[in-house]
Amino acid sequence: MGSGANPPALCILGRRPLLCNLDEAVIKALCVNLIYGPPGAEEPCSVSRPFYRDGWTEQRAVLDPDNTGFIAVENFTSLVEHHELQLDPSKLDMLLALVQSNEEGQVCYQELIELMSSKRSSSFRRAIANGRRTLQREILLDETGLGLYKRFVRYVAYEILPCETDRRWYFHQNRLCPPPVFIAVVTIVQIIVFMCYGIMLNKWVLQTYQPDFMKSPLVYHPGHRAQVWRFFSYMFMHVGLEQLGFNALLQLMIGVPLEMVHGILRISLLYMAGVLAGSLTVSITDMRAPVVGGSGGVYALCSAHLANVVMNWAGMRCPYKLLRMILALVCMSSEVGRAVWLRFSPPLPSSGPQPSFMAHLSGAVVGISMGLLILRSYEESLQKQCSWWVIVFSFITFLLFAIFWNIFAYELLGVQIPPPP
Numbered sequence: 392m393g394s395g396a397n398p399p400a401l402c403i404l405g406r407r408p409l410l411c412n413l414d415e416a417v418i419k420a421l422c423v424n425l426i427y428g429p430p431g432a433e434e435p436c437s438v439s440r441p442f443y444r445d446g447w448t449e450q451r452a453v454l455d456p457d458n459t460g461f462i463a464v465e466n467f468t469s470l471v472e473h474h475e476l477q478l479d480p481s482k483l484d485m486l487l488a489l490v491q492s493n494e495e496g497q498v499c500y501q502e503l504i505e506l507m508s509s510k511r512s513s514s515f516r517r518a519i520a521n522g523r524r525t526l527q528r529e530i531l532l533d534e535t536g537l538g539l540y541k542r543f544v545r546y547v548a549y550e551i552l553p554c555e556t557d558r559r560w561y562f563h564q565n566r567l568c569p570p571p572v573f574i575a576v577v578t579i580v581q582i583i584v585f586m587c588y589g590i591m592l593n594k595w596v597l598q599t600y601q602p603d604f605m606k607s608p609l610v611y612h613p614g615h616r617a618q619v620w621r622f623f624s625y626m627f628m629h630v631g632l633e634q635l636g637f638n639a640l641l642q643l644m645i646g647v648p649l650e651m652v653h654g655i656l657r658i659s660l661l662y663m664a665g666v667l668a669g670s671l672t673v674s675i676t677d678m679r680a681p682v683v684g685g686s687g688g689v690y691a692l693c694s695a696h697l698a699n700v701v702m703n704w705a706g707m708r709c710p711y712k713l714l715r716m717i718l719a720l721v722c723m724s725s726e727v728g729r730a731v732w733l734r735f736s737p738p739l740p741s742s743g744p745q746p747s748f749m750a751h752l753s754g755a756v757v758g759i760s761m762g763l764l765i766l767r768s769y770e771e772s773l774q775k776q777c778s779w780w781v782i783v784f785s786f787i788t789f790l791l792f793a794i795f796w797n798i799f800a801y802e803l804l805g806v807q808i809p810p811p812p
């Protein structure tokens with residue numbers, strides 16, 4: 392293109408402006424196809440290559456002969472029919488419907504690419520293609536007369552989703568059924584288990600120093616690693632009231648909104664993947680230590696959410712996001728520091744190693760990898776994304792390695808495991 396200032400974005404003219412603020416790259420691609428013809432064409436279009444090299448002014452003369460700054464509907468339709476990314480009529484209809492759902496009659500470049508690459512889920516595409524005009528043009532923050540629940544739904548939309556179109560879609564399609572029960576049920580069970588052991592041991596902090604606590608069939612202990620359920624059930628046990636309170640607070644504040652938006656299946660998968668990765672990582676890197684607490688799952692949710700906020704910083708509309716980001720990182724770092732201190736410098740004499748902190752770190756890794764992809768794929772099919780299968784393959788490889796490690800490595804390395812209680 393010419394070396395001068397960037398030209399104004401082009402639009403479609405119809406009964407209302409339909410497409411504007413396209414990324415310069417897609418406008419260049421459309422211009423190349425208009426001037427040179429579609430890929431594989433034997434003859435170039437009527438405009439010669441030197442004309443293309445003369446700069447943007449001459450190209451605008453072809454795209455916008457009246458110098459209005461707009462492209463007429465028929466011209467755009469002709470362009471997309473011969474564009475190298477073939478846009479079929481159904482997708483064009485979806486594009487127009489999607490534009491009409493935008494408060495400014497605009498579609499950003501990324502939305503156009505997602506539409507043409509069919510990344511959206513079938514339910515989303517079908518609703519747009521069928522012309523459901525349930526998405527209002529007003530920004531959600533401007534809506535008045537909302538009840539308490541709908542205000543909470545709007546709050547969740549702005550907390551979790553970075554795109555205004557997605558926020559409106561979620562707000563108007565949200566239903567009470569199915570409710571976000573997974574995180575709530577897990578938290579309730581954790582509280583009940585903690586209360587039972589607190590009453591039985593008459594101890595509410597540093598419960599791991601009590602031998603009867605470590606005898607629980609829920610605690611992961613390397614001497615009991617043949618009992619497979621312990622790789623999951625340890626998430627219901629906690630060191631003390633401080634760890635339970637921290638995990639429960641984060642689960643409810645972050646996990647429930649995530650489950651409301653992304654559904655019980657995806658969030659439960661992310662949480663349980665963090666829990667399993669936590670116990671397996673401890674069995675590999677800290678082979679003599681037990682594990683308690685749901686920190687693996689909690690850190691998977693938190694790290695995924697924080698990474699999603701950072702990756703979509705400009706689009707996120709949650710208030711005080713920088714301050715909240717700093718507070719969250721400080722709290723999570725403090726919890727890891729507390730776990731490290733208890734592991735290596737226990738304040739009380741104990742009969743064996745204290746619970747490991749590696750579950751926190753492995754949960755964060757799961758959140759940044761698997762979790763970030765899940766949160767960035769709202770109403771999109773994960774199965775159709777190559778990156779999803781790369782992550783699944785990597786997790787399965789780690790799982791198989793950990794299984795073989797637990798079967799053979801302890802004996803081969805001669806690890807002295809503390810006697811199980």
